[in-house]
Amino acid sequence: ATPTSIMVGTGRAAELGVLFRKGEALQSLKDARMVALDKTGTLTRGRPELTDLILAEGFERGAVLGRIAAVEARSEHPIARAIVAAAGAEGLAPGRLEDFEAVTGYGVRAMVDGVRVEIGADRFMARQGFDVSGFAQEARRLGDEAKTPLYAAIDGRPAAMLAVADPLKETTPAAIRALHAQGIQVAMISGDNRRTAEAIARRLGIDEVVAEVLPDGKVEALKRLKARHGQIAYVGDGINDAPALAAADVGLAIGNGTDIAIEAADVVLMSGDLRGVPTAIALSRTTLGNIR
Ligand code: ADP
Numbered sequence: 001a002t003p004t005s006i007m008v009g010t011g012r013a014a015e016l017g018v019l020f021r022k023g024e025a026l027q028s029l030k031d032a033r034m035v036a037l038d039k040t041g042t043l044t045r046g047r048p049e050l051t052d053l054i055l056a057e058g059f060e061r062g063a064v065l066g067r068i069a070a071v072e073a074r075s076e077h078p079i080a081r082a083i084v085a086a087a088g089a090e091g092l093a094p095g096r097l098e099d100f101e102a103v104t105g106y107g108v109r110a111m112v113d114g115v116r117v118e119i120g121a122d123r124f125m126a127r128q129g130f131d132v133s134g135f136a137q138e139a140r141r142l143g144d145e146a147k148t149p150l151y152a153a154i155d156g157r158p159a160a161m162l163a164v165a166d167p168l169k170e171t172t173p174a175a176i177r178a179l180h181a182q183g184i185q186v187a188m189i190s191g192d193n194r195r196t197a198e199a200i201a202r203r204l205g206i207d208e209v210v211a212e213v214l215p216d217g218k219v220e221a222l223k224r225l226k227a228r229h230g231q232i233a234y235v236g237d238g239i240n241d242a243p244a245l246a247a248a249d250v251g252l253a254i255g256n257g258t259d260i261a262i263e264a265a266d267v268v269l270m271s272g273d274l275r276g277v278p279t280a281i282a283l284s285r286t287t288l289g290n291i292r
């Protein structure tokens with residue numbers, strides 16, 4: 001391709017809300033065999049809401065929700081915002097917080113009014129030796145409904161299971177269909193629960209799911225997909241996505257995502273609309289197909 005054709009292609013892309021930060025990305029996108037996407041904030045809106053709270057015997061809703069909200073008030077995770085909002089809506093006063101700790105990819109913990117409180121994924125509970133198997137049936141059901149099951153422990157005892165749901169962006173199904181129409185395989189790489197990730201993938205017709213990936217495992221997951229499928233593009237929005245955005249053949253960041261993701265990406269989707277991905281691929285194909 002000539003520098004002029006690249007300029008024309010990137011100019012046309014910009015009009016469509018797809019910002020090429022690097023010209024080479026326009027050249028390489030046409031060779032993509034697979035597009036791998038992050039889930040939260042990329043396929044979904046990234047604004048989960050609390051949908052369920054199931055108490056263990058002997059625990060009371062206000063006390064549990066108030067305490068975990070006190071811990072989550074210190075977390076920046078989208079799940080944290082959902083829980084804090086739910087507690088606020090019920091008029092629960094946050095307790096006094098000490099010794100807050102976020103365990104990335106697992107959950108958060110702190111002392112609230114002198115009582116130990118932990119909240120996070122099942123693997124977070126397993127790590128401290130808490131048995132949450134009493135919730136297993138409910139967790140499977142909620143996961144199959146595309147909700148994320150979470151667990152709270154208070155004073156070293158499993159106190160509740162919660163679920164949050166994060167709706168898909170309205171444009172996501174059309175974006176996945178357009179990629180398939182282009183002959184591109186679609187994968188999801190997520191830190192979320194396996195059943196939840198699989199339920200969402202099923203709804204979207206996504207071809208492959210890599211779930212329960214720890215934040216520093218996304219690059220490894222991407223490399224394994226690349227080894228099997230060839231040239232791969234990665235789409236993400238979060239701090240955790242930056243290494244995978246840099247490691248992919250082409251990295252595409254969500255425009256309203258974190259600055260760190262945008263910095264690591266070759267392409268920025270200005271409105272966060274995933275239909276920008278097939279648009280960018282189509283432009284790459286026409287720009288480099290027509291002018292040689
Ligand atoms: P993702 O962006 O896919 O949610 P993360 O690595 O950020 O991936 O989190 C993985 C899992 O860890 C979450 O699905 C959740 O179960 C748990 N987790 C992380 N942070 C929190 C938090 N602040 N509160 C509750 N659970 C959390």
Ligand code: MG
Pocket residue numbers: 038039040041042236237238
């Ligand atoms: Mg994300």
